[in-house]
Amino acid sequence: MSNFNIFLISIFLLSALFFTSSDGATFTIRNNCPYTVWAAASPGGGRRLDKGQTWELNVPAGTSMARIWGRTNCNFDGSGKGHCQTGDCGGILACQGWGVPPNTLAEYALNQFGNLDFYDISLVDGFNIPIEFSPTSGAKDKCRPLFCTADINGQCPKELKAPGGCNNPCTVFKTNKYCCTEGYGSCGPTEFSKFFKSRCSDAYSYPQDDPSSTFTCPGGTNYRVVFCPARSPHFPLEMALCRRTCNGNKDIFDHKHGFNYASPTSGGKDKCRPLLCTADINGQCPNQLKAPGGCNNPCTVFKTNEYCCTEGYGTCGPTEFSKFFKSRCSDAYSYPQDDPSSTFTCPGGTSYRVVFCPARYIRFGSFPLELSSRDR
Structure with missing residues (x-):
């Protein structure tokens, strides 16, 4: 060479x-x-x-x-x-x-x-x-x-x-x-x-x-x-850390990731209210979110900041998919930063119940259906 x-x-x-x-x-x-x-x-x-x-x-x-x-x-x-x-x-x-x-x-x-x-x-x-x-x-x-x-x-x-x-x-x-x-x-x-x-x-x-x-x-x-990224899968961190000691000794509760019923059963029930998510979301789930036995959140499917809010508070907002969930379960978190309309408080010391398939809906065939208002 x-x-x-x-x-x-x-x-x-x-x-x-x-x-x-x-x-x-x-x-x-x-x-x-x-x-x-x-x-x-x-x-x-x-x-x-x-x-x-x-x-x-x-x-x-x-x-x-x-x-x-x-x-x-x-x-x-x-x-x-x-x-x-x-x-x-x-x-x-x-x-x-x-x-x-x-x-x-x-x-x-x-x-x-x-x-x-x-x-x-x-x-x-x-x-x-x-x-x-x-x-x-x-x-x-x-x-x-x-x-x-x-x-x-x-x-x-x-x-x-x-x-x-x-x-x-x-x-x-x-x-x-x-x-x-x-x-x-x-x-x-x-x-x-x-x-x-x-x-x-x-x-x-x-x-x-x-x-x-x-x-x-x-x-x-x-x-x-x-x-403290926005991805926390349960309560926002500050809520979990302050559950009994912050916010005037108030319990903070919400519901996400499912269709069930969360309700205070004792304590200051007149100062807080039950939460419900009983719509037929599985049956009405958008095609992009369908999963065996359930309906995914879009963050699980697309993994982008638009749906996951991973880039910090204020970097995301409601989407067509979150509006699908919110219109059917108005009490529930529909996307990670849906805090203002989805987090509730009770006085500290309250007890709670969580009910799967609560009495507020009936099943017809394989789909849960909400009762009409006159039947509630």
């Missing part, structure tokens, strides 16, 4: 190496929580984010062992010194190292093997804030959003409870069973890791939970990290 050809090949290889590794990433960090979160990043520092605020972080190509997390209940002075109840990083606002557990982690390494970004949500340091970690640009069809939105703080096993969060068992017990300190294969799932995994299936639940918890995107992809 001639020296000239060798030279051309060398230039090609060097150029390929350069362009393969030159694309960093922009991380858009957003706080959707109803409380202030002090975002932290290593590398990157830290910033206070009130509800609805964002922070853009540009990270160079090749960065590895990096993480983003949220800190709660912080107090900093004018020089940026202070303390946080969860996620504290040496008592400073602009973090220079990692945070103290418990804290929910968004971890990543850019432009690694095959010019792939590796990213994950990790509960190996415990949980303090629900989180979304998603690609926002690049080949989004080749990678997917990750979520951990369960009420882990409220359901935390008593052995793992911590002020403001829920510890991983490694933090508490410090043994190989939970920490995997004796090498690969020396540990496995435990009752505690199964608690985390059953609630946040995308996330690392113990240090060697790699097969089900590490994801890749092509190098050059940008990302967002959202604290």
Whole structure:
């Protein structure tokens, strides 16, 4: 082979190496929580984010062992010194190292093997804030959003409870069973890791939970990290956390994801009312949403912000599909941000009943039919 050809090949290889590794990433960090979160990043520092605020972080190509997390209940002075109840990083606002557990982690390494970004949500340091970690640009069809939105703080096993969060068992017990300190294969799932995994299936639940918890995107992809994303499958987080202690000792209740009946049965029944969803939605379901035995929400089918509201509060609204549900079950949530017409309160201490196939409708053949108003 001639020296000239060798030279051309060398230039090609060097150029390929350069362009393969030159694309960093922009991380858009957003706080959707109803409380202030002090975002932290290593590398990157830290910033206070009130509800609805964002922070853009540009990270160079090749960065590895990096993480983003949220800190709660912080107090900093004018020089940026202070303390946080969860996620504290040496008592400073602009973090220079990692945070103290418990804290929910968004971890990543850019432009690694095959010019792939590796990213994950990790509960190996415990949980303090629900989180979304998603690609926002690049080949989004080749990678997917990750979520951990369960009420882990409220359901935390008593052995793992911590002020403001829920510890991983490694933090508490410090043994190989939970920490995997004796090498690969020396540990496995435990009752505690199964608690985390059953609630946040995308996330690392113990240090060697790699097969089900590490994801890749092509190098050059940008990302967002959202604290308290809109995807919570049950109550909005602030409602779940405040069920007995906020809003004047009121219970907050709604109904979603089904056709049933929720009703207060004791306490201040004169101050709250029953909720119903009894229409023949299965029989009238739009073709695009039909499913064996039921009728899907459009978010389940299309997985876009238009229907899922994944990009934060105010980024979505009623659609033709949500109006289909709302016109038939006016009490019910018809899309994720349908809060004003779909959330109800009772005085704390009220008891409730939930009835499947309540007496307000009858069945004719295989379809439930609402009774006419004169028959109610």
